[in-house]
Amino acid sequence: MSKPRPHLFRTRDAHNHSPVTYIELFFDLVFVFAITQLSHRLLAHLTPLGALETLVLLLAVWWVWIYTSWVTNWLDPERAHVRLMLIILMTSGLALSAAIPEAFEANGLLFALSYVFMQLFRTLYMVWASAGVNDGRRRNFIRIAFWFLLSLPLWIAGALSEPTMRLLFWVAALAVEYAGPYTLFPTPGYGRSKPSDWDISGAHMAERCALFMIIALGEAVLLTGATFADLQRTTPTWIAFIASFIGIATMWWIYFDIGAKRGSQLIAESENVGLLARTAYTYLHIPIVAGVVVTAVADEKMLAHPVGHSDLSFIIVAIGGPMLFLFGNQMFKWVTSGARIPPFSHFLGLFALAVVGVGGWLGHWQPLTVGVSATAVLLFTAIWEWFSLHGGWQRWAPWMGPLFNRFGRTS
Template sequence: MTSLLRERVKGEHARVGFVELFFDLVFVFAITQVSHNLLAHLTPLGALQAAMMLAAVWWAWIYTSWVTNWLDPERGPVQVALFVLMAVGLVMSAALPHAFEAQGLAFALAFVGIQVGRTAFMLWAVRDTVSLRRNFLRILIWLLASAVLWIAGGLAEPSQRLWFWLAALAVEYASPALYFFVPGLGRSHTDDWTIEGGHMAERVGLFIIICLGETLLISGATFAGLDWSSGAVWAAFVSAVLSTVAMWRLFFSQAHESASHAIMHAADPGRMARKAYTYSPILVIAGIMVVAVSDELALAHPDGHVSTAAALTLLGGPILFLLGTVVAGWTIWGRIAWGRLVCCAVLAAGWLVVPWTTPLILSVASTAVLMAVGVWENLKARAT
């Protein structure tokens, strides 16, 4: 049988296939579902549940991206596998809003189907490649262990579901850090994770664009139903658009291209990709999602009272985003973007003036901070 693995040409960038982009469309729906659920449940419990759902969605997507980094998406069996994953992903996404209610088992079964099914397919696809076969056998064992917790949570009472699923996520997120160690099978080695850095960077970048696009969709949909004669509404809308543009600029700066180059030429690209593109983007994505919620709150009530929940989203979203980019930069170059950390501190200090502000003022202020750090970094880059 013809190999399903990509044919790698040294020095050439493995392009992202159209079927991979098609697959990503499912996750536009998933991210929107998580964002809307957070907006509807702006409580500590609602925030925790939204964080868990986002973590699950991200994990399903990033594991698939690792797989398509190895597999050739132009091969028929690979495309069929991705189409099946898309169908199951739609079920998972549809169940998200009620995952902690009546549709818990549906969500759990769909998520487990994606994780276990994709890994089983990969195990078959690389059966002639010893190192990858052993690697994915270990991964499959870990995912089967977490599957028990996911399904047990789906079967449990809603009040108990949280604890089962927290444990399941802990197993899934710990496994790469533990190199998928399995007694009798040993552990995986990052030098076996032969990835193409440019492809991985592009895939993660495309997911970030999905999240930024979801932010714009929420802002546009909310703005469409409001009173356009209100200057405050227009100001909140402009602030929402500019904050999204600022986040795009901060993420897709020259550093993003440099990160791709660094991974491509790293002595151990698997280790670097695990840190830079498996774990750290979750903070960036969480920040974008929270900003989307804050934009909708500011648009709906620009001159209203700033509730505690609204203040946390208006200030916390940009903080999460900036912290995520700082962590990503540190994992690749070992350098800390102090300017971005200073902006996080400035945003945190905004909590002191919350009682005397409005959602619009906080929105404009947080947008100004995001734009300011971008301008400062551009000026700094030109001066060096």
Template structure:
């Protein structure tokens, strides 16, 4: 039944909850957070720096995604909810401002306090707001608050520690506690655990919010491309080529995610019998590598624009490979979850193999940044075109028409794979 008139919750009786202007305003803070993350990684492009960047990224994502869950239920038109989101914005801005110094001697505590404040206060408020209209989810969020409270001492003690290794260890432990919560149903001794079927959400709202965060991450690459290109006046041919390569790569990445994945993901969660499970698996967990990969690729864009003709050393090659695998691998699993069948997209599987080939070439031949970035952009374009032609243009038919014996063999192979997939989809789950 719909919530009472004075309730702080949205009316989800009609199924869809529109994204509010306040949520879009909140996202502006996370635009800054993504910028801070990419700059941190660029300035700490070492194995240790990469691990630190992963810790910081996971904290930023966890703060944002839990706020997205909260705004799926809370009504942004109510005054108390608006003040809550305003508080989350202040905390997120403080957290993002402290991010570059989070692993310096005196910089950890401000980051930890801001993060813990966001998570505990927002989740506790949401549990309180749901106490009358949705007691089941109110108890679930109370359990989630317990997990954040258990992790908070690790964050704060780690922030106080002058030992960087101890700080990292404690923060990894804190993230482990928090990330285990949704997978464990926020199990608490003598209280029990939540069931994903209890998480009554607007699937369309969750899908739209995560798609908007992908736009935020892609926007960082666009800003980097434009700002670096603007600093070169007049641009030389190599910088001009790097500019077009960076934009083409970003456009292809957008295409790979949004052409099929975002739309099908939204349709899947909206019509699924257990949207809470899909929101947890496909959007809360498996969007992590997608967003992380896009952020890492923005670092590659900046390096390519600044030093287009520099030889590709191992750190550049590994960064490019890591970003590409994170994005393509995460998108591949996301599309598999939201497709309703157990098969991964062939275009993404072969795309990952091509990424490995590009990295091997870069490792052995040390081509320029521009040449290696061009090769990786070709991979993203190939994946986008492959998937586009598969679902919109019938590329198999074109190959059959012009490919001779190879085309006929490919047609038989495609029919065999299609029949196997249909048989697998029709087979009852065990």
């Protein structure tokens, strides 16, 4: 007689909570390496084409990580069987990360094969693990496997093509994959998923994405520290170093002080947890993470060359990184707050960053001036939001009453 299939899924508590486990944190170490590789690649290819290529690679890296986070929301990582599956994924993830710098040169096939293997292996593992345990979940992952199979020829064709065609093929592959969750994975013979099928632990998903933000911010700290360590200590480099770290710390504050806490609470209590996780965490965290990566590149360039003329590429990353970060946070907080309009503080920050960008280009500002100004805008945004949501304006600036009454509660 054959052995019964092992039950590999979590047993949740009365609050539907699934704690993040040590193996999940260990798995994330691969993505510390991946984020570092993406930053270095963007720094080495700071052109419109290089930025687009790096964006494609970032979207692929994020897609591998977020799908794995969905899977470990259900699977019990304390089971040896699941741990081995994650370790196999980590091995392929290291290969994928190592291929990033030359993914559009010599390592295209290594990147594509590593990516496709990770996505299909994990998905088919879920199909196998769900059989006889949760038939609805098994059907969902059959649908997901179908969508990954749709994109597979595009990944391989791109890897075997020259760089320009590779970019087109891989953009098409990601377009297919990113359309899957949005359309609820319509599949011949299986139809679409239902939102009720995605019965995840919202608190676990919120915590996993918050931890990925720590990875991205940690990479920014490492890049700043490593760059500063190799520089001669001058007044401009000290100012650039301090401004860079204040900017990173302010990004942490903007995301974690309000957004992460409120999002975690809302998704834990939501009746449509699957749809909220898809929108707020699967999609809207992409510009937040991208913003941190781009800002880290701008900080490295500012540290290396704080004085002199700011070229257009530097201004774009120095302003574009914080803008991506603020826009992503604004949309995330809007979706998870129930407010009628997105946070007003973030509108102010985005407008001020645009002014700094135009001023820096037309006024021929030095990189240090542009970078410090961008950090000042982030700091202003964080302070405005904190005072708005913690009653500071009414306490310290009652003359702001009319503006607070209109916009304050949406920060």
